[in-house]
Amino acid sequence: MRNLLDLLLPDDLPPESARLREERRRRMRVEDYLDHLCAPLVGLVPYADRLALRTETEEHLYALIEDREGDGLSASAAVDAAFKEHGEPWRIGQQFADTYCQAQYAKGRAVTRTFLTRRIGTATLTAFACFGTVSVVNILLSQRTALATVVPEPSPWLLPVNLLSPVLAGILTGALVRVRTGRAVATAMAVVLLHSAAVVLLLWPQLSGLTLFLIQAFWWLPAGLLSAGLASAAFRHLRRTLYLRWAIGGTS
Amino acid sequence: MYDERELMRGNTPTMVLAVLRDGPRHGYAIAREVNRRTGDSLQFKQGTLYPVLHALEADGLIAGAWEVGSGERPRKIYSITETGLAELERRAAVWIRFTDAMERVMGVGDTLGGGIGKGLPDAEPA
Numbered sequence: 001m002r003n004l005l006d007l008l009l010p011d012d013l014p015p016e017s018a019r020l021r022e023e024r025r026r027r028m029r030v031e032d033y034l035d036h037l038c039a040p041l042v043g044l045v046p047y048a049d050r051l052a053l054r055t056e057t058e059e060h061l062y063a064l065i066e067d068r069e070g071d072g073l074s075a076s077a078a079v080d081a082a083f084k085e086h087g088e089p090w091r092i093g094q095q096f097a098d099t100y101c102q103a104q105y106a107k108g109r110a111v112t113r114t115f116l117t118r119r120i121g122t123a124t125l126t127a128f129a130c131f132g133t134v135s136v137v138n139i140l141l142s143q144r145t146a147l148a149t150v151v152p153e154p155s156p157w158l159l160p161v162n163l164l165s166p167v168l169a170g171i172l173t174g175a176l177v178r179v180r181t182g183r184a185v186a187t188a189m190a191v192v193l194l195h196s197a198a199v200v201l202l203l204w205p206q207l208s209g210l211t212l213f214l215i216q217a218f219w220w221l222p223a224g225l226l227s228a229g230l231a232s233a234a235f236r237h238l239r240r241t242l243y244l245r246w247a248i249g250g251t252s
Numbered sequence: 253m254y255d256e257r258e259l260m261r262g263n264t265p266t267m268v269l270a271v272l273r274d275g276p277r278h279g280y281a282i283a284r285e286v287n288r289r290t291g292d293s294l295q296f297k298q299g300t301l302y303p304v305l306h307a308l309e310a311d312g313l314i315a316g317a318w319e320v321g322s323g324e325r326p327r328k329i330y331s332i333t334e335t336g337l338a339e340l341e342r343r344a345a346v347w348i349r350f351t352d353a354m355e356r357v358m359g360v361g362d363t364l365g366g367g368i369g370k371g372l373p374d375a376e377p378a
Contacts, residue, residue: 037299052328053302056279059325060298063280087297099303103310 022075029079030061032179035236037089039179040097043122053096061086090180123177127184128191130172131224134165135192135216139199142208162212166220167227174231178239181228189221260296264304265313266347269332269340272314276331279305305330313339 034054041050064082073081086092141158170185177184196213203209271277271285282305283298308314313336320326332340 049306053306055326056302056328057299059278059327060280060283062325064298085298087299089299092297092299092302095300095303096306099307103307106310 026065026075026079029083030058030065033061033083033086033089034058035179037093037096039123040090040093041100042178044097045100049100057086123180123184124187126176127169127173127181127188127228130169130176131166131185131188131192131220134169135196138162138165138212138216139196139209142199142203142212162215163219166216166224170224170227170229171231173224174228174233175235177228178232178236181232182225185224185228186221189216189224192220193217256294257296260294261300263347264296264300265308266340266343268301268304268308268330269313269336269343272330272332273337273340276329278319278327278329282330308336312336 034057037057038050038054041053045053061082064085065078068078068081069075071078083089138158138161141161173185173188174181193213193216196209196216200209200213267286268282271282271289277285279301280298283301286294286296305314305316309316309330312333314330314332316328316330318326319329
């Protein structure tokens with residue numbers, strides 16, 4: 001384990017060295033590939049099994065890369081060739097998840113992947129939970145504004161909540177979903193926008209529903225994508241760094 | 253659609269068992285050996301080996317053990333078990349029976365390379 005960690009350590013490398021920079025870039029790409037491969041297994045396959053698969057795949061990828069470099073490819077081209085030969089990571093992860101479920105089922109353990117998690121994906125469901133929750137809050141505030149004849153003044157919280165909601169939901173999604181966050185947020189927002197469009201029709205001719213819909217389309221979507229992407233990258237980096245520190249502290 | 257990849261997917265466990273019969277290997281070595289034996293004619297995605305390896309291990313047909321050499325990354329070495337050898341024999345028998353039947357149905361048994369349908373007896377009238 002120590003050798004693997006040594007290879008992953010990035011922080012002590014002098015950035016001026018081109019070779020080390022290239023190695024660091026290669027390592028980041030391999031890490032990203034492995035994150036995508038293991039993502040379908042989170043919440044399904046125990047951590048020890050995921051780590052074993054990750055370590056095995058990592059060893060395989062580096063062996064492939066070294067072979068392709070030995071064939072005369074550049075460092076970057078060797079990584080591309082290795083990824084191509086190894087296969088699409090998400091698909092391999094899905095295959096592994098299916099195999100794991102079949103093995104567990106054969107042992108009489110009820111581990112099943114629901115239709116929703118298989119077809120839609122845990123990432124999208126998580127993003128939908130985050131964005132759906134803040135959307136409901138905003139719709140309630142919009143309705144309160146639309147009913148201004150009953151409630152004397154529109155809520156002063158409406159605009160700040162409208163603006164901050166996608167950032168909050170994005171950060172939460174990024175913390176919970178480590179890969180393919182863009183796709184997950186876009187899918188979740190598509191459902192949220194459809195729902196808001198229905199609210200626009202229900203509140204018509206009041207315009208607060210339409211305002212919310214426009215804010216969601218032109219602010220929530222880009223802000224949500226950006227904050228989820230940044231949060232996902234930050235949490236992945238943080239998790240990796242903390243894990244490495246913990247592991248090195250435990251082995252040295 | 254009739255696809256080589258579908259055939260590959262169904263037969264990858266058998267290929268893995270056949271490769272491991274000749275000695276323990278890690279995942280990358282298994283992939284390279286499959287490519288070598290097939291002359292690279294079967295292009296399969298090497299990552300698809302791992303779900304197969306873990307399934308075979310769960311079924312007790314192969315056994316995996318981690319190995320950490322000095323200065324190397326940890327590797328999981330797989331070896332075939334007695335149960336795996338028996339399963340390979342069974343699969344080989346099924347495969348031979350199946351391909352033999354398919355060749356006779358398709359009329360390519362004695363004329364491989366000569367084109368499908370050559371040498372077929374005239375169809376019986378309905």
